Amino acid sequence: GLIKSTTNKRPHDDTNSEEDRKRTRHEIYTKSCPKFAVKLSNVIPIDSKSTLDRIRSKCQGMCKWDRQSFPGSQPVSMDSK
Numbered sequence: 380g381l382i383k384s385t386t387n388k389r390p391h392d393d394t395n396s397e398e399d400r401k402r403t404r405h406e407i408y409t410k411s412c413p414k415f416a417v418k419l420s421n422v423i424p425i426d427s428k429s430t431l432d433r434i435r436s437k438c439q440g441m442c443k444w445d446r447q448s449f450p451g452s453q454p455v456s457m458d459s460k
Contacts, residue, residue, distance in 0.1 A: 416458050
């Protein structure tokens, strides 16, 4: 069922285990090449862990982000609907 939170966070469903809901960095790096919903000219996915780490580190520095997560890493729909 849903858990009521006393913080500003949205309630979450606790029916799945924490491990089921979270993706590990290893899973992100080992997934196949992502597909965009629409064709974007001159845009290619980054599939190198070292490149991803370098970009993440640079963005975290520019944002003064001191957490493990990546700022702005929420999924964004590229659907034309």
